[in-house]
Amino acid sequence: MRSTPITTGLITASALALTLTACGGGTTAAKDASEKPAGKSIILITPNPVGTNGFLQLGVKGAETAAQQIGASFKLYESKDPTSIAQNLDAAVRAKPTIIIGITFSFDDLFNTLPKQHPDQQFLQVDSCAKTPAPNLSCVSFKEHEAAYLAGVEAGLLSESGKLGVVAALDSPFIHRWIDPFFAGAKSVKPAAEGTPLYVGGNNPFSDPARAKSQAQTLIGRGADIVAAAASGGNQGVFEAAAAGGAKSFGVDVDQCALSPGNVVDNVLKRVDVAEIAAVKEVAAGKTGGVKVYGLAENGVGVTALDDTLASTACTVAKSPEVVAKVKQVRDDIVAGKITVADPLAG
């Protein structure tokens, strides 16, 4: 019921049509690999509706650009929620494109098994990797903790009360990448800083802005003057609370400063498009399998403060050049290996 009727209908129809053509043409199994429909094609599957989700938008943009660059056609299968991924993936496998891209950790389980069942199909997982990847599964993941640490450095320099908060969707190891390094970064410049995370949880952790806002207000009420958002669909609620309570916030994944001008310091960026384009090119060139990790050194993650376009954004960090300078220096130290940011996932 939760899948959009139109998407499901289209996908079922196209899956049916493709099954028919596949049955008609494929008399020998060995021919399958070479019998792809004329030209290259890429199918991207999202775990949630793209909508205004900046991260998924960037993922789609990256896949589109990558398809253009290798001369492939591009199709997008949007899942209504993570439970409908399996159907979309099934339809994608039947379509036999050059590469099937799955985005986020929601694909971990399915990509553990499916690539092994379809050894001739190339899979690419962006933003996470299955536990035991098959040779035909390539992965792109990110060191989000490095960027979160930089954001924390900014927060530590800008906080007056020394009390920081994070409103995160869930208390899960992956999401801790936006929490622990953020506080660690703040403490590196302000050792007395205190950090408190709150988790939205409940029935709809990734899309409960009212609860996220209420939690941000709780943190601000306890004296926090910076509350970072890591609550996906709830982020806007955190920004609203910061605006009302005179606090500042941080966005995630893409430039969210414009969503609440004057209230967002900076963003923990993940350049999905950059990484995706590079990975698609490698897979298309036959270099498949393995995990490629994008950190600060590869420019796969970062903060808006490091971008040349900082002046044209609504991020308030632009008003503090000394903070930007310090962030650049810390970035260089991390890239040079002088500072190692602890990865909550590894611990």
Add this chain to the structure above:
Amino acid sequence: MNIFEATFVAAVLTATTPVVLAALGGMLCSVSGVFNMALEGQMLWGAFTSVLFSHLTGNVWAGVLGGVAATVLYAAILSVGAVTARADPVVVAVGTNLLALGLTAFLMRLILGGGGTFSSPDLKGLPTLAGLGLGDLPLAGPVLGPQSPLVPLALVLVVAAAWWLKRTRSGLRLRGIGQHQEAAESLGLKVGAYRHGAVLAAGALCGLAGAQLALGNVTLFSEGMSAGRGWVAVVAVMLGRNRVYGVVAACLLFGIAEAWGFRLQGAGLPQQAADAAPYVITLAALVLVQLRRRRRRPGGLGSDKVLEEGVTT
């Protein structure tokens, strides 16, 4: 510390208002003898339509009125299905809850041009009482100042509903219909009309709840943003047992438990435990209420003699 406490009360009030409004509607239905489980879907529908109308007209009050009207219309499905066609209200309610989830997501793509979350600087939210110049009241200022006008309206509606049910002829008739339908019919009461009225009024209240959630608590719509609040309202109706203040107390219990949960989380309690807090407290309240009821009845629950006595007295 004083201000800290005021912000706590304010946070509880903000979080509880949508639940109270929906529960008030559910209670009216319950009093009239219709079990209304459609609150969750109607609240979501109210949230979506109020954001939609506010966005289209650029006027937040047009958004609230549009949301209320659209939700009354939506509640007509339950009213026609359960009262006119005499279908099982639970089945109709489950259907409309699922429909609301799919329909809001679909219409969002169709009209607002994308799924997920819709927010825009042009989207007008409800003003705060402080913004309307009412924030300087002594005592109530820090609590009511950050609230939208729908919060005091909810308080007024609660008192009005309690008074209406207890003190007016039509309120008495509504209760009579719920307690003994045949007796009410034999007195010539239009049972169906009263029940239609109750279900549609619940729709209006859920529309108001959705408007408060999407334009008051925050200023945006995101898919499934009612996030279980309608179900909490259903539970509050069952806990409060058709008494307005009982239902409101149950809602407040939830709100306080949730707000305390946030604070306990801040103090190091795991998220999962804090998540469970409102439900654990509900269970405890349910058991306590039940125990008290038993103690009041001599002879214990289930004995025929007691039931007979209960009917005759």
